Structures are given as C-alpha cells and as structure tokens.
Amino acid sequence: VPSPPKVLRVALDTPLRRLFDYLPPEAPVPLAPGLRVRVPFGRGERVGVLIECAERSELPLARLKRVKCVLDTEPALSADAHALVLFAADYYQHPLGEVYAAALPARLRAGVALEASETHYRAGAPARTRLGPRQAALLAALAGAPLSREAIEARAPGSGPTLATLLKRGLIESLEVPAAARALPARPAAPGPALGHAQTSALEALTAALGRFAPFLLAGITGSGKTEVYLRLIACALAAGRQALVLVPEIALTPQTVERFATRLGVPIALLHSGLSDGERLAMWRAARCGAARVVIGTRSAVFASLPELGVIVVDEEHDSSYKQQEGARYSARDLAVLRARAAGVPVVLGSATPALETLQNVAEGRYLRLELPERAGGARSPTLATIDLRVHAMNGALATPAVLAMERHLGAGGQVLLYLNRRGFAPSLYCPGCAWIAPCPACDARLTVHLRERRLRCHHCGASGPLPFACPRCATELKPVGQGTERVEETLARVFPGVAVLRIDRDTVRGRDGFAAAFAKVRDGSARILLGTQMLAKGHDFPNVSLVVVLDADQGLFSTDFRASERLAQNIIQVAGRAGRADRPGEVLVQSACPAHPLLAKLVAQGYGAFASAALAERRHAGLPPFSHLALIAAEAKTASAPMAALTSLREQAGAVAPVRILGPAPAVLERKADRYRAQLLIESPERRPLKLALERIAQLIEATPGRSRVRLSLEVDPLEVG
Ligand code: ADP
Ligand code: ZN
Ligand code: ZN
Numbered sequence: 115v116p117s118p119p120k121v122l123r124v125a126l127d128t129p130l131r132r133l134f135d136y137l138p139p140e141a142p143v144p145l146a147p148g149l150r151v152r153v154p155f156g157r158g159e160r161v162g163v164l165i166e167c168a169e170r171s172e173l174p175l176a177r178l179k180r181v182k183c184v185l186d187t188e189p190a191l192s193a194d195a196h197a198l199v200l201f202a203a204d205y206y207q208h209p210l211g212e213v214y215a216a217a218l219p220a221r222l223r224a225g226v227a228l229e230a231s232e233t234h235y236r237a238g239a240p241a242r243t244r245l246g247p248r249q250a251a252l253l254a255a256l257a258g259a260p261l262s263r264e265a266i267e268a269r270a271p272g273s274g275p276t277l278a279t280l281l282k283r284g285l286i287e288s289l290e291v292p293a294a295a296r297a298l299p300a301r302p303a304a305p306g307p308a309l310g311h312a313q314t315s316a317l318e319a320l321t322a323a324l325g326r327f328a329p330f331l332l333a334g335i336t337g338s339g340k341t342e343v344y345l346r347l348i349a350c351a352l353a354a355g356r357q358a359l360v361l362v363p364e365i366a367l368t369p370q371t372v373e374r375f376a377t378r379l380g381v382p383i384a385l386l387h388s389g390l391s392d393g394e395r396l397a398m399w400r401a402a403r404c405g406a407a408r409v410v411i412g413t414r415s416a417v418f419a420s421l422p423e424l425g426v427i428v429v430d431e432e433h434d435s436s437y438k439q440q441e442g443a444r445y446s447a448r449d450l451a452v453l454r455a456r457a458a459g460v461p462v463v464l465g466s467a468t469p470a471l472e473t474l475q476n477v478a479e480g481r482y483l484r485l486e487l488p489e490r491a492g493g494a495r496s497p498t499l500a501t502i503d504l505r506v507h508a509m510n511g512a513l514a515t516p517a518v519l520a521m522e523r524h525l526g527a528g529g530q531v532l533l534y535l536n537r538r539g540f541a542p543s544l545y546c547p548g549c550a551w552i553a554p555c556p557a558c559d560a561r562l563t564v565h566l567r568e569r570r571l572r573c574h575h576c577g578a579s580g581p582l583p584f585a586c587p588r589c590a591t592e593l594k595p596v597g598q599g600t601e602r603v604e605e606t607l608a609r610v611f612p613g614v615a616v617l618r619i620d621r622d623t624v625r626g627r628d629g630f631a632a633a634f635a636k637v638r639d640g641s642a643r644i645l646l647g648t649q650m651l652a653k654g655h656d657f658p659n660v661s662l663v664v665v666l667d668a669d670q671g672l673f674s675t676d677f678r679a680s681e682r683l684a685q686n687i688i689q690v691a692g693r694a695g696r697a698d699r700p701g702e703v704l705v706q707s708a709c710p711a712h713p714l715l716a717k718l719v720a721q722g723y724g725a726f727a728s729a730a731l732a733e734r735r736h737a738g739l740p741p742f743s744h745l746a747l748i749a750a751e752a753k754t755a756s757a758p759m760a761a762l763t764s765l766r767e768q769a770g771a772v773a774p775v776r777i778l779g780p781a782p783a784v785l786e787r788k789a790d791r792y793r794a795q796l797l798i799e800s801p802e803r804r805p806l807k808l809a810l811e812r813i814a815q816l817i818e819a820t821p822g823r824s825r826v827r828l829s830l831e832v833d834p835l836e837v838g
Pocket of ligand 2: 547548550551586591
C-alpha cells in the first residue's frame with residue numbers, strides 16, 4: 115500500500131493562475147487526479163478538482179489547510195477530457211480552475227453527486243396504530259423492494275397524499291438509489307438513402323480511420339450530403355460499441371437537426387447547449403458520462419463533455435465563429451476538438467462548405483486529410499453567381515434595378531427569393547442635412563441605428579437606446595435616416611412588390627429557438643415568398659424553394675480593418691447561396707457591390723470559394739498574417755481614456771519580447787469607447803508557436819501581477835478571431 119501523499123494540489127475557480135495546496139483528509143481515501151474535493155477557502159468553502167498529489171509544497175506543511183472531503187471515487191471527466199482541460203488552460207494561458215469550471219456543469223461545481231440518483235420508498239417501522247385501507251395497501255406494496263414515486267403511482271394511482279402522511283409518521287422511509295441517467299429516448303433506427311459515389315469514398319476513408327487519431331476536412335457545399343456521411347460514420351462507431359460527439363454552431367442546434375440524428379441512429383442522444391437549465395444540463399451530462407447516451411450533440415462547451423467510450427468527433431460548419439468562446443476562457447472548440455481526438459485516439463471530421471482558411475492551410479501542409487463532396491446529393495446543380503455594380507444602376511432603396519427584375523422573374527416562376535443584408539434596424543445612422551450632425555451613441559464611438567417602427571434609436575454595440583428625435587438638436591432641421599437596414603428594405607419591398615408576403619428574419623423579429631422554428635416553418639410551407647434577413651439566414655437551414663439570393667451589400671466585408679472580414683464575407687455569401695436551388699430549379703445568386711472588381715470578390719464570384727480561399731491565403735502569407743503567423747491579443751479596458759494605453763505601454767516594456775516574437779501596438783481599439791469604457795490593444799505576433807507561448811507565459815504573469823488590475827481590465831486571447 116503506497117503511503118498517502120503529503121500534499122494535494124487543487125484547481126479552484128478563481129482568476130489566479132495557480133493551484134492551491136491542501137493536506138489530504140485525515141482518513142485515508144483513494145486519491146487520483148480529476149476527483150472533486152471540497153476545501154476551505156477564505157472564509158468559506160469551495161469545490162475544486164484535484165490535479166496532482168505532491169510530496170512537498172512551497173508553503174510549510176503546517177500552514178496548509180486540510181481538504182474537507184473528497185467528493186468522488188472516480189474522476190468527473192473522462193481521461194481525454196481531463197487532459198483536454200489541462201491542455202486548454204496551458205495553451206490559452208487561462209487559470210486552470212476557471213477552465214475546469216467551464217468544463218463542468220454548474221451543479222457539479224456546486225458539489226452534487228456525479229451520478230444520478232432517484233428517491234425510492236420502502237416500509238419503515240411497523241405501525242402501532244390502526245391504518246386506513248389506503249394506508250395499509252400502500253404499506254403492503256412497499257414491503258418488498260423499494261419503489262420510485264412513479265412505480266408507486268403506477269400500482270396505486272392517487273396515493274401521493276397517503277405517501278406523504280406515512281412518510282411524516284415514519285412508517286415509510288425514503289432512500290437515494292442510483293438511477294439510470296436521462297438522455298433523449300431512442301427510437302428504432304430508420305434507414306437512409308443509398309450513398310452517392312463521392313459520399314461512399316469519403317465514408318470509406320473515414321471508417322478506415324476508426325480506432326486511431328486522424329483529422330479530416332469534409333468539404334462540400336450545403337446539400338452535398340455531408341450529414342449523411344456523418345450519420346453513417348457515427349453508426350459504424352456505435353456498432354463498435356463507441357460513443358460519438360457532434361459539435362454544431364449555436365444557431366444550428368434546432369429540433370430538426372436533433373430529429374434527424376435521432377431517427378437515423380436509433381440510440382439515446384444527449385443534447386448540450388446554452389438553453390438548458392442547470393438541472394437539464396446535469397442530466398444530459400450524466401447520461402453522456404455513464405454511457406447511457408451514445409451520441410452527444412452540443413455547442414462549443416460540449417467539447418469538454420465526458421464520454422468514456424468516445425469513438426468519433428464531428429464538427430459541423432467548422433468555419434462558424436460561434437465555436438470561439440469570446441468571454442472568460444477564450445478557446446476555440448473546433449481546435450480543441452482536434453486535440454481531444456488526438457488525446458482519445460479517434461478520428462475527427464471537420465465539415466464545411468466554406469472551410470476556415472486555417473483549416474485549408476492545415477490540409478495544404480498535410481496535417482488534415484481533405485475529403486470532397488463535389489456535387490449536391492440528388493443531382494441538384496450548384497447556383498450561379500454574378501455581381502451587380504451599384505455605381506451604374508438605378509436604385510430602389512437597397513435594391514438595384516437588375517435585382518428587382520431578377521426578383522420579378524423568380525417570383526413569377528413560383529420561386530422564393532432570399533435577400534441578405536447583415537444590418538438590422540431601419541438605417542445605420544440618423545443625419546442632419548442642415549449641419550451634418552449624426553446621432554451619436556452617448557456611451558460609444560459609434561452612431562445610433564434608427565429603428566423606425568419602434569420609434570427609437572439604438573446602439574448596436576452597447577444596447578443604449580432613446581426616443582427617435584424628429585429635428586436636429588443643433589439646428590432644428592428635420593433629420594434623415596441614412597443607409598439601409600433590414601427594416602428599411604422591408605418597407606421598400608412593400609412598395610416594389612405589393613401583395614407579396616415578406617418574412618424578415620433578424621434579431622429584432624425572431625427570438626429564441628422557438629422563434630426560429632416558427633419562422634422556418636413559414637419559409638418551408640411557402641407562406642413567405644421573400645425572405646429578408648441577416649446572417650441568421652446563412653446558418654444551417656435549407657430553403658429548397660429559394661431560387662434567387664441577393665446579397666444586398668458585399669462591401670461591408672471588403673474594406674474592414676479586421677483582416678478576417680473578407681473571409682467572413684465570402685463564407686456568408688457562399689453559405690447564403692448554398693440555401694438556394696434544387697434539382698429542377700438551379701439557384702441564381704446576385705451580389706451587389708460598388709466595387710465588383712475587388713480581386714477577392716471577383717475571384718469568389720467567378721471561380722467560387724476554393725479560388726477565393728487560395729487568393730486570400732496568398733495575401734495572408736504575403737502579409738505574414740495567420741495562419742502564416744500566430745497571434746495573441748492583449749486587450750485593456752478602463753473608465754478613463756489614457757489608462758488602457760498607459761497600462762499596455764508599460765506591459766510592453768516589461769515584456770521585452772525577443773525575436774522572432776514581435777509586439778505590435780498598443781493602439782486604441784477601432785471602437786475605442788464602448789459602453790463608456792475606453793479600449794486599447796496589443797498584438798503579440800510570432801511566426802512560430804513555441805516562442806509565442808514563452809512570451810505569453812511571461813505576459814500572463816505580468817498581467818496577473820499588474821497593480822490596479824481593477825482599474826484597467828486586462829485580458830489575453832490566444833488565436834483571436836476578431837482583430838481590429
Ligand atoms: P449537407 O449536410 O452537406 O448539407 P445533407 O446530408 O443534409 O447535406 O443532404 C442534403 C439532402 O440530400 C438531405 O435531404 C439528404 O437526406 C439528401 N441526401 C443526402 N445524401 C443523399 C443520397 N446519397 N441520396 C439521396 N439523397 C441524399
Ligand atoms: Zn443640424
Ligand atoms: Zn453604444
């Protein structure tokens with residue numbers, strides 16, 4: 115028997131980048147990394163996770179407090195998930211305790227049992243008084259094995275009050291027994307269509323990789339049958355007794371998605387997403403952990419779910435920005451999924467019609483294997499793309515004449531039309547023709563958006579809002595809304611296409627999962643003829659009857675300070691375009707731009723996403739931008755204008771980066787003042803990961819040690835998605 119360790123090193127949910135040392139409990143108990151422990155902390159208690167057992171501490175042992183109790187006999191996370199948490203904390207330079215907290219359901223952080231239990235009832239002390247007939251019957255029923263409340267109800271309907279009375283009198287006692295974890299119940303599996311040629315060869319490559327680590331890119335336009343391939347691959351893993359983890363973008367986790375997986379796979383499924391209550395989340399998480407759920411479908415944080423028999427990971431729409439956690443531990447679930455697959459020794463499939471440039475570069479360098487689904491399943495043709503030059507055509511509001519004519523043609527032929535404009539509200543600014551005043555947000559360096567129907571001005575950066583003024587506060591001239599938002603386009607449509615049903619889909623008109631479901635039902639049953647919306651439309655929904663897509667303003671993405679803006683624009687255009695067309699009705703896509711000759715846009719329209727991506731990657735290589743270099747962003751935020759720049763300047767001096775690491779900045783953020791806080795940033799750049807990591811370790815320590823942390827808030831983000 116090994117002697118118990120002298121010191122337990124515990125991760126606690128605090129912003130400090132260190133472990134906390136404790137003495138083991140007096141009574142010897144089995145100890146292993148990953149067990150939850152309850153420890154004294156400050157004046158209270160915390161639940162933490164044991165990370166390592168050690169023989170010594172930096173503190174004298176006499177000063178260490180003792181662990182109150184070890185909560186578990188087994189680690190909460192499966193070994194690969196535990197390893198992933200450790201990796202993520204290290205890679206993203208984030209406190210381990212906070213990353214661990216993000217990986218565990220809230221109730222487990224509060225200390226509830228790892229495994230589900232259920233209250234059962236049995237007969238207690240014999241009765242000394244006379245019982246009523248119902249009471250006697252209930253006691254007789256509980257004389258044998260303990261029963262759950264449901265089982266009691268099934269045998270003796272309406273016995274709830276009797277049970278309560280007898281419990282109170284001590285004639286019945288309750289006990290907690292292990293319960294089967296609750297996942298979504300399974301139905302018999304339904305067969306799918308016979309696979310096409312490309313699907314078959316993709317599936318063969320994927321199934322051949324089951325049982326070992328292998329990362330794949332499954333590239334194929336919307337409707338090319340990627341999901342069919344996932345389903346077959348998962349079915350193979352299930353048949354081999356393994357579990358599957360499927361990550362989807364936040365917005366794509368709809369009842370239809372779940373329904374499709376459930377009917378085809380015929381196994382219990384656990385869902386993990388941000389809309390669950392703590393209790394539901396725990397139940398789903400437990401079902402995955404105990405193996406009752408064979409498939410987990412979830413959004414980004416599900417990458418940490420405990421799956422003891424993990425056999426395959428799928429990341430659908432891998433380019434989607436919702437895989438990036440933007441607050442707290444800023445991780446990329448897509449990237450972590452690949453690392454988890456490596457830790458677990460399983461294949462991982464990244465699927466997309468518009469792969470991220472990073473992913474394409476991983477393919478180019480031979481790290482990922484590319485599988486291609488070149489055609490649409492069922493023989494549908496891909497849509498054709500063309501630009502409309504906004505400088506040469508008459509406009510009806512946001513619609514150029516060729517767009518209006520095309521809409522008439524498609525509507526006349528019975529098709530639906532989809533208009534894409536990534537700007538909600540009526541107009542992005544309110545302008546005074548008399549003195550050129552533009553309504554500013556009082557709290558941000560930004561203009562207020564006009565919401566005409568509500569008669570309000572709203573800030574889309576901080577949420578501030580106020581009544582819509584009629585006249586200029588400076589010169590009393592009547593104010594004019596300038597620019598186009600979805601609400602204004604809706605008004606134009608009512609004028610240009612009277613009597614044609616328009617459905618606007620954006621955050622102002624559609625809320626929550628149910629709102630989506632209702633809106634998409636209207637699209638599918640054809641009661642809406644023109645769909646108009648923001649990038650909500652670009653994500654994970656098929657519109658088989660849409661035959662024309664008009665991208666109203668491509669220029670937003672072409673001239674941004676953020677080097678990723680053109681990539682996002684191209685992805686959105688192709689994703690929206692992918693919703694259009696089917697076998698008997700090929701889709702047409704029109705892209706409105708005042709700059710149709712822009713090289714990246716021209717490439718995209720003439721040759722498609724692949725050609726665009728090659729050109730964009732060449733630009734990135736030339737400019738030394740990711741994926742050809744690695745970035746981290748240090749953001750500073752404070753109530754006063756000078757504090758963030760001062761804090762970053764001093765950080766930069768102390769960090770003293772050495773080549774090949776370069777520190778760029780500090781510079782004020784593009785939107786310097788947001789919600790009354792001033793913001794600045796520092797970019798740390800390196801062509802290689804290792805020196806970047808070493809520099810970041812030092813910077814993270816400096817940040818932690820910066821005095822007046824409360825005055826200037828500093829944060830560190832590795833591989834930032836939004837820069838600028
Ligand atoms: P993706 O995930 O690439 O968007 P899906 O797998 O959802 O594509 O396929 C699009 C549509 O085509 C679905 O309705 C699907 O059932 C159907 N489909 C996929 N593969 C086939 C096939 N081999 N034969 C017939 N229909 C198919
Ligand atoms: Zn004015
Ligand atoms: Zn604002």
